[in-house]
Amino acid sequence: MNLKSTIQSILFVAAAPVSLNKLAKALGAKKEEIKKALEELRAEHQNSGIILLEHGEDYLLSTNPENAKVVKEFLNAELREKLTDASLETLAIIAYKQPVTRTEIEAVRGVNSQYTLRLLAMRGLIEKIPDPGDARQNLYRTTHEFLQHLGLSSPRDLPDFEELTSAVKPPEGFDNLKPA
CATH class of the missing domain: 1.10.10.10 (Winged helix-like DNA-binding domain superfamily/Winged helix DNA-binding domain)
Structure with a gap:
């Protein structure tokens, strides 16, 4: 090693x-x-x-x-762009399984999600909260701003997960994505 x-x-x-x-x-x-x-x-x-x-x-x-100014400008430009497929995928996992750990998100996605989580948090769509069961990690959940963007008053108002997935076979790795 x-x-x-x-x-x-x-x-x-x-x-x-x-x-x-x-x-x-x-x-x-x-x-x-x-x-x-x-x-x-x-x-x-x-x-x-x-x-x-x-x-x-x-x-x-x-x-x-030394690169702070350029990095900040780059990130601000990214925040103005549409959400990527990776961001939408991560947001869907959080919305239906919240609160959820980064490890759980990455288990479903199969890739490191740190950057995507950071961008979603910077856009105000998700927030990180302490995990009461494990002080070493955090949980992610959607925010009020997320609900406002979708015109919802509660995560319970999201479309029924079972109804959505019964019409479409989920992609590989998503078959274990049942709402919490």
Whole structure:
């Protein structure tokens, strides 16, 4: 296993900073080995668009602050565009299964959904709330703004899931998408 590459992958998909302890435990490595790999990552990304942020013993990959203006303009332009198929798919999963974890969303979609979730949250269509059953993760649910866009007063007013899916065979992976 390439420790540095594996750490980079974990930090890339993580929605929040990851602690040194969590990395060491997940990878079965000593803290010193993890720190060495993190320092190598930091050096490699020094002049990159992606940088390694460190706060105490928590680590996160982030965009380089030097690119903040361009990144902000890009994201604002994306917010003005129509929702992508990935966004609509993610929004449908959240609407019918809410509240739902990112892991559950990704299990249905089969891909990392961090970017899509971030865009939906920036548009005000979903919100992240603490999971009362597991303080380490969050739940996602639709917002009042989502309901307003659809002209609904409650998620219960969404079209009946069973009725919708009985007319159309769901795509592969969606057969387990029953409303919560």
